[in-house]
Each structure stands twice: as structure tokens, then as C-alpha cells.
Amino acid sequence: MSELTKLTIAEAREKLRAREVTSEELTNAYIDAIEAANPTLNAYVTVTSEKARDMARRSDARYAAGEAGALEGIPLGIKDLFATEGVHTQACSHILDHFEPRYESTVTQNLWDDGAVMLGKLNMDEFAMGSSNETSYYGPVTNPWRVEGSNRNLVPGGSSGGSAASVAAMLCAGATATDTGGSIRQPAAFTGTVGIKPTYGRCSRWGIVAFASSLDQAGPITRDVRDAAIMLKSMASSDPKDTTSTDREVPDYEAAIGRSVKGMKIGIPREYRVDGMPGEIDGLWQKGIDWLRDAGAEIVDISLPHTKYALPAYYIVAPAEASSNLARYDGVRYGLRHNGKDILDMYEKTRADGFGAEVKRRIMIGTYVLSAGYYDAYYLKAQKVRTLIKRDFETVFADGVDAILTPATPSAAFEIGDAEMAADPVKMYLNDIFTVTVNMAGLPGIAVPAGLSESGLPLGLQLIGRPFDEETLFATANVVEQAAGRFTPKRWW
């Protein structure tokens, strides 16, 4: 592995600015690393080497001209959910076969405007539906982490499994990801990387293939907290093309790194102590509490009473929106089409073949809960629950809590093809038990690595903040990171 790919974004930025290294060298190092690793890890579904080199050379020219942007020359991986002009954009679904948009998502455009380099498109669960990256049409992603002494392949989490795995395996300096119920934070926790889902509305959704519009948010997955702050600053914007995006200015998130947490109130929600939670997760949580207390934060026990309804309500709201959002994949205008004897037959053949099992399951759930006679009992009730969950958080924040500390996941990464999860989708859905509440309430949440499990796998903690107070999350996550140290997988691939 090249030493260059070990650099964080902040470190690479220094070397690029100092002209100690060129973006082309950095980019080539990543392309080499991808070529070597991807057949094993399957993190990328397409590698845009030529485009990357071209962008890198232009970045180098801008460095030479003294016109470098905030992310100038930094090679990034892009989740396949983001529309990238003229490049594979298929949400890792068969139904979007050969789709290459003529437009660029706002988030990726923001990154290129700041000088970033695109290495390629990253694997993910089909339409971001999954917690293990096993629902991708392009096959599962392999976690660069393994249980000590084992050669069994683990999942990187999902849906942003390609993003998390590529960052952990140093196949990109940072990656874009999206999070609808935990799709940034859970894979970050499974791979020892940092992932932040910002407040709903902080990043434009324009050009991101929609899963559940009221929950979807883009965010970065990076090696450390500082890199997450740097990347989010470039990704975030106010976008007139997305009316749910915020008008607020994007703060200088990096300035929050190193900010003291002294006197901050950190809430510990008792409802997150779930039945059957492994002792090591509980232990990790306690370590996090101790670190923040040692750094001068005040630890307070809080209650978020409606937490237990979050997951069921999420699995009504998200599929409902998805069932409608995915109606456009009908074989008429783009992507896959299987001709039929009439229009209905064409729809049925195309969608039957184009969507995978998990996507179909969610479309059916969503269609069901919106149906006449069921709407009030399911969708409307779930929306009411959502309001209550939001109110839980508002109450706690109104009482002066600055951030909430929870485990990021109820377990460490599991094996690809885990029989229990395959047999019972609800078991898989439970992966998001600590993360969905944050999406339901539209709040920012960050997952930061905090230690290793007994079997040597990374575990993460989650910090939840007030709306648009990502800065507090960066400050507190940085404290955890400083105390816990960083975790990188031993290379076996």
C-alpha cells in the first residue's frame, strides 16, 4: 500500500498545498490501490480512472495558479446514489441498467467546485435499502475488517457499504454517502470510520436517487472527525432546486475541531439500553461517557420515551415514500425494459426483473400501508409517532442538553450471508435501532469509532445534536476520537 493513500484529507491537503505531492500522484496511488483491492472487496462498481486523472491534472494546474479550492486535488469515492454526469448512476439496481444522467447532483457538483477528484462510483444496497450491502445488484461489499484469526468475510454495513469499506481500506480519501435510517452511521461503525448524517435539509437532495424523501440526507464517511468536517463543509449548501433544503449559511465546521466540551451537557437516554444488548456495547458506551466526563462535560440521564416506536414507525414511513418514489422506474423512459404483450405486462416484467427482493418487499409494504382503509391505521399513525419522537428530542434539548451519546449499532459487523438475518428481515432492520430516531426527527448524528470488540472488530458511538448544530457534534466526536484513538484494518486483501 502506498504511503500516499494513508494520508487523511487534512494531511493530503497540507502536502498538496505545500506542493510536496501532486494530485495526480495521489490519484494514481488510489487508482492502483483500487485495482489491487476491488476484485476482493467489491467496493467500487465503476472506476473512472481517466476522468480522475484528468480532474487531478486540472487540480494541479489550479494549485500552480494559486486558485486551489477547499478540496482541491483530493480523490473521493461517490456512492452510486448520486447522479454524476455521464457516469454510471444506478443506485446499484438492475432496473437502472446503463443509466448515465446528463446532470450532476448538487452535492457532487459542490465537491467538484471545491476541486475534489472523482475516483468512481461506490457499491451500496440497492436503492439504499439494506444494512449489509448485500442487496446490491453488483454483489456484496466485503468489509476490510475481519475477526482476529478468521478468514470469514464480513459485511461493511449498509446501505453505504462501499463508501465505508473504501474509506477503511484506503481506496479513497473520503466518500459521499447517504443516510435514511442509519446508512451512513451503521457502516461507519462497522468499518472503524467516521460518518455524519447532517440535519435534514443541510445537504441538497437534488440529483440523489430518492429512497424516502422526508428522511434521506447526504453526508460524508471519512477516516477521522476533522475530515468529516472538511468534507461536509463542501457538500452542504442551500439549494433553490431542493425546497426542503435550508437557507442557513454553511458554518466552518473544521473550526469546531478541538473546541472544548467543558460545561456541555451530554444526555444519556435510558431507552437506548435495549434488551439483549451485548455487554461490550454497553461497556463501550460507558467508556464514551467517561471520556466526555473527563473532558469536562456534564453527563445527564435523559428519557426519550417514544424510542421503542421509532423502528416500526420508520418501517411504515420509509417504505410508503419509497413505494411512490420508485414508481418512476417503469421501463418507459430509461433503464431496464422487458417488452410485454401490453403496457401492464411490460411494467410487470420490467419491475419483476429490475428490482431485487428487498426493494420489492419495501415497495409492497409501502403500497399496503398507503392503501385505502389502511392509511389511517399505518401511515397516519406512524406520522403521529414521528411527531412524538421529534418532541422527545425537543424536550431534552430545551432542558439544556447539548448532545446525546448512544451506541451507534447494537453489534459489531456480521458475516456476509448471515443465515439469521437472511431468514428474518426484522433482525436485519434492528441494525438501525439506534439510528432511525435521528432520521425520524431530522436531527444530525455522527458515528465515531470508539474501540474494538472482543473479536477485534471496530465499534462506534453515536452523538446526536440539535438541528443544524453539527459543530457541537464535531467537537464532541473529536473528544471521543482523541480518547479512543483511530482504528485501521490489517491488510489481508
Added chain:
Amino acid sequence: MTIVDTRTPEPKRFIPGATGDWEIVIGLEVHAQVTSKSKLFSGASTEFGKAPNANVSLVDAAMPGMLPVINEECVKQAVRTGLGLKAQINKRSIFDRKNYFYPDLPQGYQISQYKDPIVGEGKIVISVGPDRKGNFEDIEIGIERLHLEQDAGKSMHDQHPTMSYVDLNRSGVALMEIVSKPDLRSADEAKAYLTKLRTILRYLGTCDGNMDEGSMRADVNVSVRQPGGAFGTRCEIKNVNSIRFVGQAIEFEARRQIAILEQGGTIDQETRLFDPSKGETRSMRSKEDAHDYRYFPDPDLLPLEFDDAFVADLAAHLPELPDDKKNRLIGDLGLSAYDASILVSDKAIADYFEKAAAGRDGKMVANWVINDLLGALNKNGQGIEETPISPAQLGAIVDLIKEGTISGKIAKDLFEIVWNEGGDPSELVETRGLKQVTDTGAIEGAVDEVIAANPDKVEQAKAKPALAGWFVGQVMKATGGKANPQAVNALVKTKLGIEE
């Protein structure tokens, strides 16, 4: 929704059947295309008649990751329309998705408003008639609601032997769905309602009302009942695209339903189509086949909210509405209710009239517009937009009569000349020698000649003064109509020795 019957059953509207009288109950859902440069949620043009798929944005084609952004002008147009319908304006409304699959519906859902429309209850006063005595009847028809929604594209099945083509130019164009209460009781009332609604929309400039271009379509809900009885089961006739067809569809559908009921049958609630070539409705789909549209609030769009100031500003700049204009024409210009109704029925006619009548005798101009101009246009099958005589030209003709420069009879000739050849009426009067002769000497000569040539008539006239009119006519004939009729009349009477 509780349906309140606001009407009193009246025998004149009943349809006699084999088993007794029947009453028709009608409600209309009108889809009116909002006049706007761009679509409801995208920047694509709404221009009519462009090449297929020329007006399509990424949003209209429902490309992955595209998001709708509300067009503020369409919101304003809906509020203006609501104000014009004297309706409740809802400062908070919600866009919902109506989900169904169709090739010309790229998103797989139509963005519409379901439970919380932008405009609530309002009313339209329609005028039905004239009856045998020449009277019009004013009837107030309730408006249930008005909401904004996207139009769909168009499937074309005649372009290829085995494939269908799709044109998305209309996809995403803003429509106002204006729903009436079931307050209409005859085909004539329904036609009057549509005519009046179209007039209001055109006055407001919120919909061009061109039904032949599809800018306005009506879904017609028809049921029949025994007069004053409970509402019957209704059938919905979809997408009728002319006012005349709406009338025909209602007449046919009512008779169809009455025939079924009189034979002891029941009406199935269903959606029907009107076939203009056969003048009949036929079943499209039954209630059992009705779609479950799975409405839910569109998560891509925040609730649509505006404040009182937004509404007040639109209200302050609202154009004059037909009923207000009619009252003003009657009150200020002294027009008859009949004339005022005709003039305001079409905004273009009203505009023409007001230009021509500015600073002139309104009643006189109204007569010329209604009898002469509209008469001539009707005869030629032309609309007011095609008039060869401008308001200024018509006004000038009226001025010439008023000044006594020409007689009313010559004015008709002058009208003909301007209609056919154009030109400035005053100049034409000079160059064509149409000027009225007011020179008493010249007229006197002509009177003397006529008297001298008809001694027998002179005798008769002395006994029967009404015969003076015959002399006047002869003099006018002799002078080619140019003599001032009042002067001729006075002279004839003096010379014949008839007292005034």
C-alpha cells in the same frame, strides 16, 4: 362531505318520464389550465403547439433524483381565481401524491392537492335564459373547492403499428381543478355555469379557456331523482371538451338513467366517456375497478404557506369581474340589463365596448356594438378578435352621428364602407360626400319639389297629418339620404301647414 341541497325543485326543470317527473342533479369538475409561462413544478415552457417533447425538463421526465419546485406565479393565479370565485383562500395547503401507473405520467404519481386545497368554498352566479317572456334567471351555484395539480402527458397510439408514443409537453403543466357543488339541475344550467366560469377565468387572466386546445375540460357528474327526493347514484362523464358536448352528455345520460330506473333497474356508480360522434355516453370503468390512488403528502414539498398580505396584494390588483362590470354598465352608463349582459359575457367584447364608449354615449355605442358589429361578425362566423372595425373607428362613426354630420342611415352605409375597406370615418365622410345636408335652402328646394309633384297627397296630408312621414321619406330619397331628417321633418310640416 355532507351534501346540502340548496335548490328548490321547480317543475319547469323536470323531465317527464313514463312513471312521473324526474329531476337531474349535476356537479362539475373543471380542469382549467393555469395561464403561466412555465410549469407548476419546473421551468419548462407551457407554450402550446410545440414539437412533441420540446417542452420537457428533467423534472417533467421524472429523471432519478429530480425534485419539484413550486412556481409562485401558478400559486398567485390560483389565489386570484379563488378571489374571483368569492371563495375562501387557504393560507396553508398541502400537495399530495396521487399514485398510479401510466406511460404519460412519468413520476408514477400526479402531484395534486387532496385534503387541504389552496381554495375552499365559493360561488358563481349564473344567468339562465331568456325565457319566453325574455327574462333571465340568476342562480347561485356553490363552489366546493379549487386545487392545483399537474397535468399528465399525452399518449399517441397512431404513430407506429405496434408501439405507442408519449409526448410530455403537457406533463407538469399547472391545472386548477374547480369543483362545483351538485347545485346544477339542467343541461342549460351546466352550460351556463361553464360559460360563466370561463368568462370569469378569462377576465382574471388565469386560464385562456380554450376548450379546443384542451385548456379547459370538464368531468360531469350526473344523477337523477324524483323531484326533491334523495340524491341518486351518480355517474361521472370524464373529460368532456366543449360546452355543447357537456349539454349533450347530460341530456343523454339523464335519459339513460331514467330509462334504467323506470324499468326497475339501478344505476351503477361508474366512470363514463362521452362519444361526440354518436352523442352518447358509454361505460369506461366501474366503481370496483376504481384506482386506489394511495394519496399521501408529497415529502418533496413543504406545505404551501402564505400570509394575508400576499392575498391582499393580489386582491388589490384583481381586474374587474364580469358581474361588477355589468352592474357598472347598468348603473353608470344607463345600459339595459340585457345589453350589459351581452357586452360582459366575453371579456374581449367588453374591452372593445369600453374602448369605443370612452367619452361617448354608452347606450348608443352599445347599440352599435351589439346590433351592428356583433351582428356583422356573427353573420361572418367571426369572433370579436377578428373585427375589421376598431373601437376607435366605431367610436368615430358614433361621433359623426352625434355631431349631426351624418344621419343614422348614412352611418350604416359608412359602417359598411369601413368594414369592407377600412379608413378613417371622418375622412370617408368628406371624400365620399356623405356629409348630411343641413343647408335649409337646399332642403327647402327638395321639399318644394316633392310638394309640387304630389298635390293629391298634400290634400290628404292636411286631413291625415301622419302622411307627413311619406313626404319626409320622399325628400330623403331625393337627397340621397344626406338631408338632415329633423330639418326635413320640420320643413315638411311647416309647408303642409301641419301643426307640431
